[in-house]
Amino acid sequence: MDLSTTYLGLKLPHPIMPGASPMVDKIDLVKRMEDAGAAAIVMHSLFEEQLMREELATYHHIDVHADSFAEAMTYLPRPDEFNLGPDQYLEQLVRIKQSVELPVIASLNGFTSGGWIRYAKLMQDAGANAIELNVYYLATKADETGDEVEQRTIDILKAVKQAVSIPVAIKLSPFFSSMANMAKRLDDAGADGLVLFNRFYQPDIDVESLEVEPTLRLSDSSELNLRLRWLAVVSGHVRASLAVSGGVHTHLDAVKAVMTGAHAVQVVSGILQQGPDVIRRIREGMTQWLEEHEYDSLEQMRGSMNLLRCPDASMFERANYIRILQGYKV
Amino acid sequence: MIDASRSAKAGMGRRINTIMQTCFFAISGVLPREEAIAQIKKAIEKTYGKKGAELVRMNFEAVDQTLPTSTRSRSRPRRPHARAPPVVPAKAPDFVQHVTAMMLAGKGDVLPVSAFPIDGTWPTATTQWEKRNIAIEIPVWDEKLCIQCNKCAMVCPHAAIRAKVYEPALLATAPATYKSIDYRAPEFKGMKYTIQVAPEDCTGCNLCAVVCPAKDKGNPRHKALDMTPQVPLREAERENFKFFLDLPEPDRTKLKIDVKGSQFLQPLFEFSGACAGCGETPYIKLATQLFGDRMLIANATGCSSIYGGNLPTTPYTVNRDGRGPAWANSLFEDNAEFGLGMRLALDKQGEHAAELVKELGGLIGDELVSGILTADQGTEQGIAHQRERVVALKARLAGVDGLPARRLLDIADYLVKKSLWIIGGDGWAYDIGYGGLDHVLAMGRNVNILVLDTEVYSNTGGQASKSTPIGAVAKFAMAGKSSGKKDLAMMAIAYGNVYVAKIAFGAKDAQTVKAFQEAESYDGPSLILAYSHCIAHGYDLSLGLEQQKLAADSGYWPLFRWDPRRLAEGLPGLVLDSSAPKVDVGKFMANETRFRMLDKTNPERAKMLLDLERHEVATRWAIYENLARGADPIAAVAAAQTTPKAN
Secondary structure (H helix, E strand, O other), X not given: OEOOEEEOOEEEOOOEEEOOEHHHHOHHHHHHHHHOOOOOEEEEEEEHHHHHHHHHHHHHHHHOOOOOEOOEOOOOOOOOOOOOHHHHHHHHHHHHHHHOOOOEEEEEEOOOOOHHHHHHHHHHHOXXXXXXXXXXXXXXXXXXXXXXXXXXXXXXXHHHHHHOOOOEEEEEOOOOOOHHHHHHHHHHOOOOEEEEOOOOOOOXXXXXXXXXXXXXXXXXXXXHHHHHHHHHHHOOOOOOEEEEEOOOOOHHHHHHHHHOOXXXXXXXXXXXXXXXXXXXXXXXXXXXXXXXXXXXXXXXHOOOOOOOOOOOHHHHOHHHHHHHHHHOOO | OOOHHHHHHHHHOOOOHHHHHHHHHHHHOOOOHHHHHHHHHHHHHHHHHHHHHHHHHHHHHHHHHHHHHHHHHHOOOOOOOOOOOOOOOOOOOHHHHHHHHHHHOOOHHHOOHHHOOOOOOOOOOOHHHOOOOOOOEEEEEOOOOOOOOOHHHHHOOOOOEEEEEEOHHHHHHXXXXXXXXXXXXXXXXXXXXXXXXXXXXXXXXXHHHHHOOOEOOOOOOOEOEEEEEOHHHHHHHHHXXXXXXXXXXXXXXXXXXXXXXXXXOOOOEOOOOXXXXXXXXXXXXXXXXXXXXXXXXXXXXXXXXXXXXXXXXOOEOOOOOOOOOEEEEOOHHHHHHHHHHHHHHHXXXXXXXXXXXXXXXXXXXXXXXXXXXXOOOOOHHHHHHHHHHHHHHHHHHOOOOOHHHHHHHHHHHHHOOOEEEEEEEHHHHHHHOHHHHHHXXXXXXXXXXXXXXXXOEOOXXXXXXOOOOOOOOEEOEOOOOOOOOOOHHHHHHOOOOOEEEEEOOOOOHHHHHXXXXXXXXXXXXXXXXXXXXXXXXXXXXXXHHHHHHHHHHOOOOOOEEEOHHHHHOOOOOEEEXXXXXXXXXXXXXXXXXXXXXXHHHOHHHHHHHHHHHHHHHHHHHXXXXXXXXXXXXXXXXXXXXXXXXXX
């Protein structure tokens, strides 16, 4: 069965790849993912905060008490040469490129147009085949409009596009008031790919200590539906290739994603829970399913269930909402 | 005018040197302005180099923003009649007026030699006259929210926040903004309670606000202590603090001495020049609260000698009876012996006084003689009674002729039990003064040794000591120390007759208080190893208490007490006060620049040393656990023979 696909201009034998996660910190795990047949490697994000604050904090803690007492000039040695997170990231990128034959997609995460964008170029120089730009932003300021948030997202994409010649995908959150329009604007701005969606880590509340606590819950298949809907909506309107991220755990999840238009299928929680071999299982499951259902190729299936082609588009739209609410009997 | 700290806040933390330097060159004219600015920028680039592109940019920005405004600061003060307040208030003692104040004003060179005390003894209780006003923010107390735990007073490195219980009637003359509330616990029913900040002595370190457990349920960001800008509060709180100080101290003999009770005792170590957030001074302060009115201190050179006895002011102070610690500093290499000498002198004076009491028995009276000679001074009450007897003794000796009586009058105070403390850092105790420390432990005399363990030579700028742990980067250990921290506790335990405690007030304050009491009451050598967070660890010290908790929880700094008295009762000598390691030690280490630095310069080695430290933690814990069970500690070491070797 021909599962081949083209994502961000990269010709891939099939669409299954690990999504951005800390798994790429271990070279042996990266190799295991290659052995399991991953189509590409997506690195975890290098954060704007890491780029800016680590530099500031490292010097801050070395220097903050320097010259503060007559007895000593400094309190910590200052090495001539040291590596900050970004250097380590780029070094890891080089190591991954050296250890596996797969295309490597580096990831950059930020939401201001600052000096950090130059790292996109450094990623390209280090051998990245593409960049996944992750715009993880929580609009918490009451005086910031949706327009401003959207415009900034587009500006950042343009700035990164300008800095590099390799393809750039943008990973989005589902919280835009007009996702279809936003996708189109990003497409017009030159996005080579859209990744739907970011998972927002929702903090929890400790009611005893009255503290807000970070939580990390892995995804399950129930999170896929949100992605399927928006893939279906966006696919058919944009030139950019599409990737699904969040909620793919089985070959049927992957099939659904491709049917709604995905060119690439990213898996994270599944690999974390079951190990890299889940990539092989999903791929083999897809092959088998496509054969059983007599498809010629994956390409034939792609987008078959998007908004333009599915038999009843209203199911993705408002009518579905009305029907479900009214159909629920207590 | 330049608000340097505000300008620096955007990214540069509290460091205002770039801004102040620029002001200096812009105004002083020692160099042509353009040249000066070019040189400053060159220095910034050299300092932060290629890894600090963002810092270079921010510092450049600070320089450029400082320039246009700084020249205007030459304008004359708006209030031509405004005068600087006197260096010290008029009610300060004569010596402070004439000698200390001159030094505070930077005119020490003008003082003639004759102004100094002829025997080299300097008066204590003088930091109270030096109001530094260095805190940008100070804690404000919400009395209604407060749960009256006194933890804020416990952790304060500068005795700048205090607790008191007192009679309600005393509030009649309180200043308008003075706060108080009913005391909640049963032991002082009907009394009032106050937490009061010393606004001009607080350093703004935040520890009290961090440790405060009382959150407003409707708005948990608000606690019973909130840090608030100092300037608008200064005047009112100064009056409030003065009123607070004048309130009577509670009766020591009626207090239950735990964390809370200890903080009702007057600290006799206050407002030192230690760093904001210092991890050492809370221990010394606590010791002076518990024993300060009869304490002698032999202090090794190091941070504790600098903030403890540096000119011009002395943080050791006296209570209303004029009693307070007597303090002297010796050299790095002989402080333990110095302290032992003080012990021998105390013992000899006491012994001689007792002989004289017997000799003059007829004059003194049998009842008083036997009262004095057989006194139980194991409690605050016992000591108070002995003091009364000594007063009575002195009254009977007054006016009596003859050498024995006059001699006894001189040394009668030695009949009251003294508390001898030998204090220093790890550079002293583990390294340079170790031979002497070991000797003094072996002598079996009643000395109390407090090691303020920052795991590095702090005062001289962060050189490695034998207390420095595996994986820490320090001067002389740039590649990360590969050998383990010397286990001074085990070495002392090996003597069998030494009381040993390993404590961390941020991890378990109750154990800290208990260890001090046990060490002091033990009639033999006692060694307290006190975890002290330090600027040389490279993190924000307002998080020091959290780090101490992590240190204990990860097994990095296990808490325990070894008491030879327990052996005599047939119990294991060691009591563990922290639980088995439940957090990876790597989590503790990742929070501090001293460890993290290695990860940045040599990640492979950092990882190798982290594994070594993990092994070290596990082995040490196994040893202590065996000791606590009364089992053979060596068996634990043998069980852990797969030690990876450091390169």
